[in-house]
Amino acid sequence: MxxxxxxxxxxxxxxxxxxxxxxxxxxxxxxxxxxxxxxxxxxxxxxxxxxxxxxxxxxxxxxxxxxxxxxxxxxxxxxxxxxxxxxxxxxxxxxxxxxxTDGEGFIRGLNEEYGKSVLDKHILIIGAGGAARAIYYTLGQQGAKRVDIANRTAEKASQLKERCPYAVETELLALIEAEEKLGDYDIIIQTTSIGMSPGVDKMPLRLANIRPDAFLSDIIYNPAQTALMKEAGLRGARVQNGLxxxxxxxxxxxxxxxxxxxxxxxxxxxxxxxxxxxxx
Structure with missing residues (x-):
């Protein structure tokens, strides 16, 4: 049977x-x-x-x-x-x-594409919703050293940090602050719905300061390449979607x-x- x-x-x-x-x-x-x-x-x-x-x-x-x-x-x-x-x-x-399995699934795919473990890298998460929580807490559980959070609403990001049961060094940033400090990050993880249809031309933040050796992962997979991914690629960064x-x-x-x-x-x-x- x-x-x-x-x-x-x-x-x-x-x-x-x-x-x-x-x-x-x-x-x-x-x-x-x-x-x-x-x-x-x-x-x-x-x-x-x-x-x-x-x-x-x-x-x-x-x-x-x-x-x-x-x-x-x-x-x-x-x-x-x-x-x-x-x-x-x-x-x-x-x-x-x-x-x-969302957070673990994300990290498995990220490590695979990045080519090695990301736990010792300086990571920025954009967003503070359910997907961000799964990824942030799983990174914390696995021993990530530094994971910052940038979100439109400061209170939501603060709750995400305060309720995390794992020890992770984290700075909370407004989106404009994250734009200014983008060059500090090895890995940028985009967890919001910004960039999905019908707003496929929208981006959660500007990438003027992204490093050309940075890695950007956008958890959206439809469209397969968001506006944020396209911009990051043009600036030399490696990119990955959520598939x-x-x-x-x-x-x-x-x-x-x-x-x-x-x-x-x-x-x-x-x-x-x-x-x-x-x-x-």
Missing amino acids: KKLYGVIGDPIGHSMSPAMHNDAFETLGINAYYHPFHIKREDLAAAVAGMKAIGVSGFNVTVPHKTAIMPLLDEVDPLAQAIGAVNTVIRSDNRYIGYN RMFAYQGALAFEKWTGVLPDPDRMEKIVQDKLGGKTC
Whole structure:
């Protein structure tokens, strides 16, 4: 009998996870199927109970349920608890345990593209939302030395720093301050939605002071090359979009369910193909 996995969210029709995971199950010869479940906010508790009742072996969680699902689980991993969001649930002894693979997925992809560990580099994170929190806390958990945060709202950035359970040296900057100090950073991580359609020509900050040997990672992957990435590339910096992060967070979830890490290159190509083959 096939094991059942899935993803819950609202909306869910746009999700590329089923294509990635079902291909991985088939390629690796695992007798399992991954299904998208459209779950409304008001139906979340009933859905989790129902999934446990019918024996769903694990599932991903996307908007708007990443935080709301936490009290409905039997256990939440300490990192996911600190981040305040769960994107992966595994079933163990009839218990549902929540994890967050977003930060780890991002760092795996970043290290791979950068060519070595980034933990000893001077890093700037732009933004202070959920993605920034996952990346910042995971960097802290792994031992990053210096990670600064630039955000439009100072209070939100301050909360991000104060609530981090890991020791990270961090300076909080206004965006205009970050623009002036951009030459201090080896790695710049853009975590906001600025640059997505329909505002594809917008950038969260100016790059006049970026170093030509810097590395800029934008977690957006559609469009495959944001205005910020284009500008950074013109100034000599290396760039990366968010597709590798998406592939790796899915691969890490798959590994938690099955004990097998699927090929992130293959997962990335599947998403590229679904996006029309566009890459950066």
